[in-house]
Amino acid sequence: MALIVHKYGGTSMGSTERIQQVAKRVAKWARAGHQMIVVPSAMSGETNRLLALAKELAPAHSTPNTLRELDMIAATGEQVSVGLLSLALQAEGAPAVSFAGWQVPVRTDCAYTKARIGAIDDQRVRKELDAGKVVIITGFQGVDDQGNITTLGRGGSDTSAVAIAAAMKADECLIYTDVDGVYTTDPRIVPEARRMGVLSFEEMLEMASMGSKVLQIRAVEFAVKYSMPIRVLSSFTPWDIPVEEEENSGTLITFEEDEKMEKALVSGIAFNRDEAKISVLGVPDRPGIAYQILGTVADANIEVDAIIQNISKDGKTDFTFTVNQSDYARTMELLQEKIMPATGAAEIIGDTKISKVSIVGIGMRSHAGVASKMFRALAEEGINIQMIATSEIKTSVVIDEKYLELAVRALHKAFELDAPDEAPASA
Amino acid sequence: MALIVHKYGGTSMGSTERIQQVAKRVAKWARAGHQMIVVPSAMSGETNRLLALAKELAPAHSTPNTLRELDMIAATGEQVSVGLLSLALQAEGAPAVSFAGWQVPVRTDCAYTKARIGAIDDQRVRKELDAGKVVIITGFQGVDDQGNITTLGRGGSDTSAVAIAAAMKADECLIYTDVDGVYTTDPRIVPEARRMGVLSFEEMLEMASMGSKVLQIRAVEFAVKYSMPIRVLSSFTPWDIPVEEEENSGTLITFEEDEKMEKALVSGIAFNRDEAKISVLGVPDRPGIAYQILGTVADANIEVDAIIQNISKDGKTDFTFTVNQSDYARTMELLQEKIMPATGAAEIIGDTKISKVSIVGIGMRSHAGVASKMFRALAEEGINIQMIATSEIKTSVVIDEKYLELAVRALHKAFELDAPDEAPASA
Numbered sequence: 001m002a003l004i005v006h007k008y009g010g011t012s013m014g015s016t017e018r019i020q021q022v023a024k025r026v027a028k029w030a031r032a033g034h035q036m037i038v039v040p041s042a043m044s045g046e047t048n049r050l051l052a053l054a055k056e057l058a059p060a061h062s063t064p065n066t067l068r069e070l071d072m073i074a075a076t077g078e079q080v081s082v083g084l085l086s087l088a089l090q091a092e093g094a095p096a097v098s099f100a101g102w103q104v105p106v107r108t109d110c111a112y113t114k115a116r117i118g119a120i121d122d123q124r125v126r127k128e129l130d131a132g133k134v135v136i137i138t139g140f141q142g143v144d145d146q147g148n149i150t151t152l153g154r155g156g157s158d159t160s161a162v163a164i165a166a167a168m169k170a171d172e173c174l175i176y177t178d179v180d181g182v183y184t185t186d187p188r189i190v191p192e193a194r195r196m197g198v199l200s201f202e203e204m205l206e207m208a209s210m211g212s213k214v215l216q217i218r219a220v221e222f223a224v225k226y227s228m229p230i231r232v233l234s235s236f237t238p239w240d241i242p243v244e245e246e247e248n249s250g251t252l253i254t255f256e257e258d259e260k261m262e263k264a265l266v267s268g269i270a271f272n273r274d275e276a277k278i279s280v281l282g283v284p285d286r287p288g289i290a291y292q293i294l295g296t297v298a299d300a301n302i303e304v305d306a307i308i309q310n311i312s313k314d315g316k317t318d319f320t321f322t323v324n325q326s327d328y329a330r331t332m333e334l335l336q337e338k339i340m341p342a343t344g345a346a347e348i349i350g351d352t353k354i355s356k357v358s359i360v361g362i363g364m365r366s367h368a369g370v371a372s373k374m375f376r377a378l379a380e381e382g383i384n385i386q387m388i389a390t391s392e393i394k395t396s397v398v399i400d401e402k403y404l405e406l407a408v409r410a411l412h413k414a415f416e417l418d419a420p421d422e423a424p425a426s427a
Numbered sequence: 428m429a430l431i432v433h434k435y436g437g438t439s440m441g442s443t444e445r446i447q448q449v450a451k452r453v454a455k456w457a458r459a460g461h462q463m464i465v466v467p468s469a470m471s472g473e474t475n476r477l478l479a480l481a482k483e484l485a486p487a488h489s490t491p492n493t494l495r496e497l498d499m500i501a502a503t504g505e506q507v508s509v510g511l512l513s514l515a516l517q518a519e520g521a522p523a524v525s526f527a528g529w530q531v532p533v534r535t536d537c538a539y540t541k542a543r544i545g546a547i548d549d550q551r552v553r554k555e556l557d558a559g560k561v562v563i564i565t566g567f568q569g570v571d572d573q574g575n576i577t578t579l580g581r582g583g584s585d586t587s588a589v590a591i592a593a594a595m596k597a598d599e600c601l602i603y604t605d606v607d608g609v610y611t612t613d614p615r616i617v618p619e620a621r622r623m624g625v626l627s628f629e630e631m632l633e634m635a636s637m638g639s640k641v642l643q644i645r646a647v648e649f650a651v652k653y654s655m656p657i658r659v660l661s662s663f664t665p666w667d668i669p670v671e672e673e674e675n676s677g678t679l680i681t682f683e684e685d686e687k688m689e690k691a692l693v694s695g696i697a698f699n700r701d702e703a704k705i706s707v708l709g710v711p712d713r714p715g716i717a718y719q720i721l722g723t724v725a726d727a728n729i730e731v732d733a734i735i736q737n738i739s740k741d742g743k744t745d746f747t748f749t750v751n752q753s754d755y756a757r758t759m760e761l762l763q764e765k766i767m768p769a770t771g772a773a774e775i776i777g778d779t780k781i782s783k784v785s786i787v788g789i790g791m792r793s794h795a796g797v798a799s800k801m802f803r804a805l806a807e808e809g810i811n812i813q814m815i816a817t818s819e820i821k822t823s824v825v826i827d828e829k830y831l832e833l834a835v836r837a838l839h840k841a842f843e844l845d846a847p848d849e850a851p852a853s854a
Contacts, residue, residue, distance in 0.1 A: 103574055
């Protein structure tokens with residue numbers, strides 16, 4: 001008997017028919033002898049409906065007092081879900097009980113609409129599990145020290161599920177979603193893209209931050225912090241496939257040390273179409289200049305990625321970095337109005353027609369030559385590399401956006417990602 | 428400065444536009460210098476929508492575990508309302524904070540879907556009032572000793588408002604609804620029906636139990652228990668009429684001792700079309716026979732009204748009583764199957780084509796001749812009286828249903844209820 005946490009997204013909870021399917025699936029796991037905790041999201045569309053009502057009435061400017069009310073309103077979506085799922089489970093003959101975050105309690109700080117989970121009390125949940133009940137807990141929310149309802153922000157139910165799994169010392173946390181796992185790259189671009197059986201937390205973080213929107217990044221961070229294995233799998237398989245089959249489906253995200261881990265050189269190809277490149281040319285190469293430029297941008301709450309500083313020439317240097325396209329206009333304006341006069345920069349150049357492509361893999365850490373293999377594959381396709389940025393387990397290049405699909409396909413093939421899973425490389 | 432509780436029904440909270448009107452009205456009262464507590468219902472239709480979802484998923488038979496989930500689900504309707512109203516008030520520039528029942532807390536027993544309020548803690552609410560905030564509290568719900576959400580049953584928001592007003596020692600509890608007060612009788616039958624300015628609790632209880640569905644009867648019981656004056660008034664007057672004008676509109680329901688009370692002989696004419704008359708004829712007149720018949724009916728959860736026992740003749744007697752028409756078939760079956768064989772009753776006769784008409788008034792207590800005036804008025808219209816039942820402040824007659832409207836009009840006229848309010852009869 002294991003203690004298992006299931007998390008179901010809004011689409012899986014999208015109608016009473018779908019909730020019945022979820023109930024049948026969970027009841028199957030309970031009948032197989034597992035203790036079960038389920039963390040469902042709000043029914044799809046519900047959170048948006050509630051926040052649209054709130055938006056019609058709220059003052060123009062947000063304050064902690066208005067954000068508190070948004071959480072009060074938005075948290076009801078998941079409360080309805082847990083009650084409905086509990087009823088559906090009881091109709092399946094599986095004893096079940098639902099809890100709102102404050103009833104567990106799931107304690108958070110008081111940062112309304114983006115609260116962070118602190119402690120989770122396991123007493124009440126443990127008691128119901130020991131009484132043979134499936135325990136259903138609202139995702140996305142908790143309660144602060146003063147007894148105010150808080151929410152964790154969009155996608156927070158993933159985080160709730162992992163945090164609850166960690167607090168309850170669950171054996172595994174299964175995230176049911178509308179995709180059947182994490183792929184080597186986007187199958188819409190590379191039809192040969194292959195579902196990965198196992199992936200390390202670090203690789204998942206690098207894949208997720210590049211836009212593979214399978215899992216909320218904070219959920220992965222929680223999983224790392226508490227060493228909680230996560231399995232991402234589809235909620236659209238027939239509910240009555242054997243539990244053993246489900247236990248091996250999807251993608252398991254776990255520790256590098258896990259013996260199941262394939263130590264591939266490169267695990268996947270991530271990419272991002274939504275970036276823009278900005279260069280600040282001819283600035284004096286003096287101490288503090290990087291901070292002067294990038295600090296100003298950061299102070300405006302603009303996130304900067306892939307920063308490059310050219311070598312100095314005649315006491316002048318160039319900075320190039322990428323920002324999200326939605327921040328592009330604001331960043332250009334900021335640089336022209338504040339940075340040019342302050343630094344005496346010669347020129348500011350921007351380009352929105354770029355994409356970023358990355359190879360991600362734990363194996364890169366201990367193998368040389370991976371980056372050069374990437375560059376060669378791109379060169380063979382005649383793709384010019386505009387920028388290069390590397391981390392321990394990722395190498396990213398910025399290229400003309402028109403070459404994105406070509407680059408992803410070339411890299412997927414060069415690193416043989418369409419080949420079936422190999423046996424574990426080492427123990 | 429007074430402490431005022433406002434309660435708004437589902438229709439008043441039915442859209443964001445209407446919620447804005449409520450916010451403007453409450454903000455006006457706050458600006459007039461009052462401390463304000465508001466208890467809104469769920470947006471109209473919302474509770475039905477939620478319970479319909481629940482019904483699709485729930486097991487066929489209710490258990491405490493399924494009822495607990497119904498409360499978990501239904502309680503969200505009011506939670507959304509309080510959050511939205513708080514946002515709307517803040518947009519009006521009035522500081523506001525919302526609380527769910529468990530946050531106050533409003534403590535109840537654990538009778539899910541029909542819980543009864545026990546104690547209400549005033550600490551947290553008082554603190555926010557003293558900080559100058561409008562406090563908005565969910566109607567219809569509370570929390571039991573184990574931290575489970577409970578609801579009070581349909582219309583429970585009236586009860587919540589009165590109970591909160593009592594716990595907070597409020598000066599008055601204003602129930603905003605879609606009618607502008609309590610009338611001497613149904614204006615659809617008697618166009619001259621007049622809104623009553625003041626009414627005693629006891630009269631309201633007698634009027635309410637007869638189907639004048641203005642206020643939930645448990646709310647009136649709470650008001651009596653805690654001596655909390657209630658004013659029923661319309662939420663469809665323009666929000667910006669002066670506070671002083673609103674303070675004198677609608678119908679005030681208060682103590683008999685109140686000096687504003689008009690000591691009219693008869694305050695109003697109540698009626699009920701939904702009753703049926705049943706007679707059990709020729710039963711042996713022995714001790715315990717009434718309990719044997721009516722106890723059996725009561726054990727089946729059938730409510731019985733207007734019971735008459737004829738004088739005994741030849742050791743036999745007759746019982747006649749009324750039940751709600753929805754219980755009629757079940758009651759007849761019960762009597763024929765159980766009571767006839769057990770008592771040797773000669774015959775069971777039923778009649779669904781009857782109506783009950785009542786005159787209600789505090790003044791009847793100290794004035795003789797009121798009932799006879801009623802009987803004369805009916806006789807003059809040629810209406811035959813089938814049954815008579817009296818209490819201290821009410822006299823009811825059962826008549827053929829086809830005479831209902833005629834009887835109500837005749838009585839309304841006979842007791843001069845279309846005349847304007849008189850000055851208080853005494854101090």
